Amino acid sequence: MINFNVATYTDKTTEYILDVFNEKHASGDGKYTKKVHDWFKKNLDCKQALLVHSGTAALEMAAILANLQPGDEVIMPSYTFCSTANAFVLQGAVPVFVDIRPDTLNIDETKIEAAITSKTKAIVPVHYAGVACEMGTIMDIAKRHNLLVIEDAAQAFDSFYKGKPLGTIGDMGCFSFHETKNIMSGEGGLFVTNNEKLAERAEIIREKGTNRSKFFRGQVDKYTWVDKGSSYLPSDVVAAYLYSVLEISDKIQAKRISVWQKYYNAFETLETQGYIRRPVIPESCTNNGHMFYLLFNDLETRTKFIAYLKENNIYAPFHYIPLHSAPAGETYCKTASAMNITNKISDTLVRLPMFYDITDEQLEKIIKTVLNFWRR
Numbered sequence: 561m562i563n564f565n566v567a568t569y570t571d572k573t574t575e576y577i578l579d580v581f582n583e584k585h586a587s588g589d590g591k592y593t594k595k596v597h598d599w600f601k602k603n604l605d606c607k608q609a610l611l612v613h614s615g616t617a618a619l620e621m622a623a624i625l626a627n628l629q630p631g632d633e634v635i636m637p638s639y640t641f642c643s644t645a646n647a648f649v650l651q652g653a654v655p656v657f658v659d660i661r662p663d664t665l666n667i668d669e670t671k672i673e674a675a676i677t678s679k680t681k682a683i684v685p686v687h688y689a690g691v692a693c694e695m696g697t698i699m700d701i702a703k704r705h706n707l708l709v710i711e712d713a714a715q716a717f718d719s720f721y722k723g724k725p726l727g728t729i730g731d732m733g734c735f736s737f738h739e740t741k742n743i744m745s746g747e748g749g750l751f752v753t754n755n756e757k758l759a760e761r762a763e764i765i766r767e768k769g770t771n772r773s774k775f776f777r778g779q780v781d782k783y784t785w786v787d788k789g790s791s792y793l794p795s796d797v798v799a800a801y802l803y804s805v806l807e808i809s810d811k812i813q814a815k816r817i818s819v820w821q822k823y824y825n826a827f828e829t830l831e832t833q834g835y836i837r838r839p840v841i842p843e844s845c846t847n848n849g850h851m852f853y854l855l856f857n858d859l860e861t862r863t864k865f866i867a868y869l870k871e872n873n874i875y876a877p878f879h880y881i882p883l884h885s886a887p888a889g890e891t892y893c894k895t896a897s898a899m900n901i902t903n904k905i906s907d908t909l910v911r912l913p914m915f916y917d918i919t920d921e922q923l924e925k926i927i928k929t930v931l932n933f934w935r936r
């Protein structure tokens with residue numbers, strides 16, 4: 561069986577994890593968390609980078625930092641993971657869904673302005689498959705309407721828009737290190753911001769609403785409960801795993817992008833013949849090799865395709881059920897425009913196996929099987 565995803569470990573993973581036990585500091589903010597923070601501050605060139613226990617946690621921190629009042633609205637796509645919306649629902653806000661673009665499957669920036677009301681407080685662009693949303697237009701809309709921009713960059717490690725790293729363009733950015741993402745620690749996430757005020761408060765929210773970090777830096781003489789918060793920091797064991805993977809991030813990225821390119825080239829004729837459509841990367845965006853998908857013409861063919869791959873021991877899953885049609889989405893969210901593209905994409909998209917350790921033989925088998933589906 562070729563799985564859709566396989567977790568990555570490196571030669572150093574167990575060494576670093578054992579080193580955490582040698583340090584006798586296994587709770588949060590130990591030696592490896594500091595290394596991870598430094599790595600991201602340098603590589604993302606941002607003021608604050610805080611390791612958290614999940615991408616969901618990073619989004620929850622961003623939602624608390626947005627200072628939302630009950631009934632405030634937050635604009636986002638419906639074609640995303642539930643955490644994008646759930647983080648804001650927990651603060652009593654209402655996610656407002658806008659349809660996606662047919663090319664990148666990202667929020668349609670031309671439909672955002674029509675969804676803005678007097679209650680709108682933020683826009684949450686989700687960089688689907690690691691391909692950037694049209695951030696120029698989105699930042700311009702946000703500026704004119706005085707809205708926060710919170711980037712769901714869960715899939716966007718090492719991806720750029722006009723040369724800027726995703727996650728650092730808006731007011732806040734949220735990354736995930738779940739094992740299905742390019743860089744992983746099983747579970748894990750990162751909150752980033754370039755705004756000084758948000759940076760200071762983020763540190764407090766992550767540490768149960770206390771000024772513990774300031775205390776350890778000697779900036780206050782006792783630590784106490786000063787704000788809302790929760791426990792969002794992971795154990796240093798998680799940071800040690802993550803750091804070992806970060807050390808080989810260049811290799812991981814090179815491999816994933818090469819696998820993506822092999823799929824892309826192999827299926828060119830299928831696209832020319834009108835059977836499928838391949839991903840589109842606009843000129844202002846980069847490809848981080850997070851995901852390779854095929855878009856079918858209809859649900860029926862996709863269902864047959866997934867079954868055919870399964871018969872051949874290849875697991876190729878579809879992706880999101882749109883949030884606007886999920887039970888919790890119907891209860892807690894609103895829809896600003898028709899969801900035609902969202903619905904169509906949800907019915908017709910298939911993801912192919914994509915992971916660091918995929919072998920040439922596995923890749924060949926997948927490509928051959930996909931081509932055979934139409935040759936039969």
Ligand SMILES: *Cc1c(COP(=O)(O)O)cnc(C)c1O
Nearest residue numbers: 614615616641643714736737738
């Ligand atoms: C993975 C993902 C999340 C959630 O990240 P976790 O680390 O699993 O909590 C949120 N949004 C998007 C778009 C994701 O792909």
